[in-house]
Amino acid sequence: MSAAPTLPGVQIADDAQRPVRRALLSVYDKTGLVELATALHAAGVELVSTGSTASTVAAAGVPVTPVEELTGFPECLEGRVKTLHPRVHAGILADTRKPDHLAQLAELDIATFELVVVNLYPFAATVASGAGPDEVVEQIDIGGPSMVRAAAKNHPSVAVVVDPAAYGEVVAAVQGGGFTFAARKGLAAQAFAHTAAYDVAVASWFASVYAPDGAGFPAFAGSTWERSDVLRYGENPHQQAALYTDGRGGLASATQLQGKAMSYNNYVDADAARRAAFDHDGPAVAVVKHNNPCGVAVGDDIAAAYRKAHATDPVSAYGGVVAANRVVTAEMALALKPVFTEVVVAPGYEPEALEVFAAKKNLRVLVLPESAPADVELRPVSGGLLVQDVDRIDGVVTDEDGTVTGGDDPQHWTLVTGEPADDATLADLSFAWRAVRAAKSNAILLAADGAAVGIGMGQVNRVDSCRLAVERANTLADGQERARGAVAASDAFFPFADGLQILLDAGVRAVVQPGGSIRDDEVVAAAQAAGVSLYLTGTRHFAH
Numbered sequence: 001m002s003a004a005p006t007l008p009g010v011q012i013a014d015d016a017q018r019p020v021r022r023a024l025l026s027v028y029d030k031t032g033l034v035e036l037a038t039a040l041h042a043a044g045v046e047l048v049s050t051g052s053t054a055s056t057v058a059a060a061g062v063p064v065t066p067v068e069e070l071t072g073f074p075e076c077l078e079g080r081v082k083t084l085h086p087r088v089h090a091g092i093l094a095d096t097r098k099p100d101h102l103a104q105l106a107e108l109d110i111a112t113f114e115l116v117v118v119n120l121y122p123f124a125a126t127v128a129s130g131a132g133p134d135e136v137v138e139q140i141d142i143g144g145p146s147m148v149r150a151a152a153k154n155h156p157s158v159a160v161v162v163d164p165a166a167y168g169e170v171v172a173a174v175q176g177g178g179f180t181f182a183a184r185k186g187l188a189a190q191a192f193a194h195t196a197a198y199d200v201a202v203a204s205w206f207a208s209v210y211a212p213d214g215a216g217f218p219a220f221a222g223s224t225w226e227r228s229d230v231l232r233y234g235e236n237p238h239q240q241a242a243l244y245t246d247g248r249g250g251l252a253s254a255t256q257l258q259g260k261a262m263s264y265n266n267y268v269d270a271d272a273a274r275r276a277a278f279d280h281d282g283p284a285v286a287v288v289k290h291n292n293p294c295g296v297a298v299g300d301d302i303a304a305a306y307r308k309a310h311a312t313d314p315v316s317a318y319g320g321v322v323a324a325n326r327v328v329t330a331e332m333a334l335a336l337k338p339v340f341t342e343v344v345v346a347p348g349y350e351p352e353a354l355e356v357f358a359a360k361k362n363l364r365v366l367v368l369p370e371s372a373p374a375d376v377e378l379r380p381v382s383g384g385l386l387v388q389d390v391d392r393i394d395g396v397v398t399d400e401d402g403t404v405t406g407g408d409d410p411q412h413w414t415l416v417t418g419e420p421a422d423d424a425t426l427a428d429l430s431f432a433w434r435a436v437r438a439a440k441s442n443a444i445l446l447a448a449d450g451a452a453v454g455i456g457m458g459q460v461n462r463v464d465s466c467r468l469a470v471e472r473a474n475t476l477a478d479g480q481e482r483a484r485g486a487v488a489a490s491d492a493f494f495p496f497a498d499g500l501q502i503l504l505d506a507g508v509r510a511v512v513q514p515g516g517s518i519r520d521d522e523v524v525a526a527a528q529a530a531g532v533s534l535y536l537t538g539t540r541h542f543a544h
C-alpha cells in the first residue's frame with residue numbers, strides 16, 4: 001500500500017491508506033464510545049474530545065485532550081460554542097497534499113486530524129417528543145455539522161465517521177494502517193448525506209411548524225431517501241429500478257420472511273392491496289392485480305375474509321398480490337396455498353401459517369411494520385410534484401355553518417329514494433363504499449355479504465365501468481347472476497342515468513354514490529322507477 005501523495009494534482013490511488021495519528025471525537029450518542037476510544041488509544045492514536053465526550057472517555061481511563069486545551073478557549077454559551085475555532089477547523093481542513101497548507105500549519109503550530117468522529121444533537125427526536133420551540137431550536141447542532149462537512153470535504157486527508165454502527169470498521173481500518181482513499185470517499189458521501197438529511201429536517205420544521213406562511217402547505221418541503229434495495233428491473237425488464245425508504249415505515253420498510261426478491265410491480269401492487277385491506281375496520285383482505293383490486297372482502301375472521309375476497313374473481317386472482325389487515329392464520333394460509341399468489345403482506349403471521357407458506361418457496365411473505373399513517377401523498381409530474389392530503393375514508397362533509405351534510409359514515413348519508421336499507425343491506429353498502437375507492441376511477445363496485453362480487457374500474461366513462469362490474473359479477477360465478485340482489489357503490493356521481501340504469505337492469509337493490517350531478521333528478525328518478533334505495537354521501541373518492 002502506498003501513502004497518500006502530498007503533491008497537488010497527484011491522483012490518489014483508491015487503495016492508498018492514510019494512517020490515523022490523531023482523532024477528534026465529539027458525539028451526542030455515546031454508544032460504543034468507550035470501546036472505540038480504548039481501541040484507538042491502544043493503536044497509538046492521540047484523542048481530542050469535547051465536554052461530555054471527553055469526560056466519558058477519561059472516566060474509562062483512556063487519555064484524552066479536552067478541546068479547550070487545544071483551542072485555549074473555554075466551551076461557552078451552554079455548549080453553543082465548543083469546536084468553532086480555527087485550531088480545530090484548520091486541523092481538519094488542511095489538505096495534506098499541499099505543501100503550503102502544511103507550511104501554514106507548522107507556522108501556526110496546528111496539528112492535523114486524520115479521523116473525525118461526530119454525531120449530532122437529536123433534532124428530529126426532539127421534534128417527535130413534542131418539545132416546545134425553544135428546546136427544539138436548542139437541539140439544532142451547529143458545531144457538529146461544521147466539523148462533519150469540513151472533514152468530508154477534506155476526505156483526501158481525513159476520514160469522517162457519523163454512525164456508531166461503523167466503529168468496528170473504524171477500529172479495523174486504524175489497526176490495519178489507516179483508511180483507504182476509497183473508504184474515505186465512501187465515508188464522506190455518508191457524512192454529506194447525514195448533514196443534508198439533518199438540514200432538511202430543520203428546514204422542513206421551520207417551514208411547516210415554526211414559521212408557516214398561512215398557505216396551508218409549507219413553502220419548503222423536504223424528504224430524504226436512502227436506497228434500501230436495487231431491484232432486478234423496473235416496471236419492464238429494460239428499465240432499471242431501486243427501492244428507497246424515507247425512514248417512516250410503511251411497505252418500503254416491510255420485512256420479507258421468505259420468497260423471491262420483490263419486484264417493482266410487486267411493490268406497486270402490494271401497496272395498493274395494503275391500502276385496500278386497511279380501509280376496513282373488521283378483518284379484511286384485498287387481492288390486487290395491476291394496481292387494482294380483483295377481490296376485496298371483510299369476514300368474521302381473516303380466513304373467511306380471504307375466501308370471500310378470492311371468490312370475487314378467482315380468474316384474476318391468479319398471480320395476485322394479497323394483503324390482510326390482521327395476523328394471517330394457519331386457516332387463511334391453507335385457503336391460499338392452492339392459489340398461485342405472488343405476494344402476501346400482513347401485520348403478522350401465526351407460526352403455523354408460516355409453516356404452510358414454507359412449502360411455497362417462491363411466495364413472497366412480507367410483514368408490515370407498525371407505522372403512523374401518512375398525512376400527505378406525493379405524485380411526481382414532469383418538473384414537479386403534486387402534494388395533497390391523503391384521501392381518508394372517515395371524511396365528513398359540512399356546509400358553511402359547520403352542519404354535517406354528508407360523509408363516509410352511513411349515518412351521514414341521505415336517502416333520496418326508496419325504502420331505508422335494513423341493517424344487513426346498510427352494512428353491505430358501507431362495505432362497498434369503503435371498497436370502491438381502492439379501484440381506479442371510474443369505479444363501480446357491486447357487493448354482497450361483505451364481499452365485492454363485481455368491480456368495474458379504470459374506464460374512461462362510468463357506463464363502461466357499470467357494464468364491466470355487472471359482467472364480472474355474472475360471468476365469474478358459475479352462471480350465478482351475482483349482480484341480482486347485490487348493492488352497488490360508485491366512486492363519483494353518475495353524470496347521467498345511463499350507467500345507473502345498467503345496474504338497475506341487472507337487479508341491484510341498493511346504491512350509494514356521492515350525488516352532485518346537474519342531472520341528479522334523472523338519476524334519482526331512474527332509481528325510483530326501479531324501486532331501488534339510493535343513498536347520497538356528498539363526498540367522493542376518485543383514485544386516478
Ligand SMILES: NC(=O)c1ncn([C@@H]2O[C@H](COP(=O)(O)O)[C@@H](O)[C@H]2O)c1NC=O
Nearest residue numbers: 028050051052053080082083084142143144
Ligand atoms: N457548538 C459547537 O462548537 C459544537 N461542537 C460540537 N458540538 C456537538 O456537541 C456534541 C458533543 O458534545 P459533548 O462532547 O459535550 O457531549 C456533538 O453532538 C457535537 O455535534 C457542538 N454543539 C453544537 O453546536
